[in-house]
Amino acid sequence: NAGVTQTPKFQVLKTGQSMTLQCAQDMNHNSMYWYRQDPGMGLRLIYYSASEGTTDKGEVPNGYNVSRLNKREFSLRLESAAPSQTSVYFCASSLEGGTGGADTQYFGPGTRLTVL
Amino acid sequence: AQSVTQLDSHVSVSEGTPVLLRCNYSSSYSPSLFWYVQHPNKGLQLLLKYTSAATLVKGINGFEAEFKKSETSFHLTKPSAHMSDAAEYFCVVSEWGGGFKTIFGAGTRLFVKA
Numbered sequence: 001n002a003g004v005t006q007t008p009k010f011q012v013l014k015t016g017q018s019m020t021l022q023c024a025q026d027m028n029h030n031s032m033y034w035y036r037q038d039p040g041m042g043l044r045l046i047y048y049s050a051s052e053g054t055t056d057k058g059e060v061p062n063g064y065n066v067s068r069l070n071k072r073e074f075s076l077r078l079e080s081a082a083p084s085q086t087s088v089y090f091c092a093s094s095l096e097g098g099t100g101g102a103d104t105q106y107f108g109p110g111t112r113l114t115v116l
Numbered sequence: 117a118q119s120v121t122q123l124d125s126h127v128s129v130s131e132g133t134p135v136l137l138r139c140n141y142s143s144s145y146s147p148s149l150f151w152y153v154q155h156p157n158k159g160l161q162l163l164l165k166y167t168s169a170a171t172l173v174k175g176i177n178g179f180e181a182e183f184k185k186s187e188t189s190f191h192l193t194k195p196s197a198h199m200s201d202a203a204e205y206f207c208v209v210s211e212w213g214g215g216f217k218t219i220f221g222a223g224t225r226l227f228v229k230a
Contacts, residue, residue: 004159031216042120042206042220043160056215090159102148102210102218107159 002026004108006091012114013081021076021111023091031096032074033058033105034066036087043090049074050096081115088112118143118209122221130229135194137224139207142188149190150208151181154223160206166190177201202228 007022025032030051035043045058049068063085065077078085092105123138141149148167152160164175171183181192190207204225210218
């Protein structure tokens with residue numbers, strides 16, 4: 001099993017360019033997540049998808065959009081990149097029932113994005 | 117509202133000595149608590165998870181954590197540090213209540229000296 005895969009691993013953009021980060025999981029998980037990690041900080045939740053067909057905002061959604069393409073895939077789009085979006089982006093998935101306690105999240109290897 | 121405070125940004129220990137990484141939290145509901153480890157330029161890996169079954173939780177690689185509700189703490193310990201334990205450790209609070217909420221602590225960098 002590959003677990004959670006992310007593409008690309010590295011990306012450099014100019015301010016105003018757009019791009020889509022791809023994420024896929026092969027664990028038949030219901031829930032998927034996008035985080036960003038900045039120096040000296042923990043991960044912050046951008047968007048999540050509790051189940052196929054649903055998406056919801058997390059802590060820092062501004063400047064991003066997401067698509068839950070199917071149960072396996074969850075993409076993150078930057079429509080007009082800004083230098084403040086320079087970060088490492090992690091995708092994660094979990095089994096989840098959607099109530100009460102949370103399940104373990106399994107993380108991808110990350111995408112290092114630089115916006116000039 | 118949720119919050120997570122990792123009380124030390126850096127901890128340095130000698131190989132073979134005990135490790136203590138401290139975490140305090142607050143939550144409005146009954147959260148799940150996690151410790152994840154991140155090695156340089158890698159994704160995060162679960163060390164252990166608390167979900168109210170037992171207050172002392174054992175994880176991988178000899179790590180364990182004790183949930184203390186009265187102190188709202190979830191400190192991570194290991195009896196004897198190994199060089200391979202050098203990494204960043206994150207305490208995490210997550211819960212489903214009116215949507216999914218998760219807060220990561222800022223992280224504690226563990227250094228292990230030979």
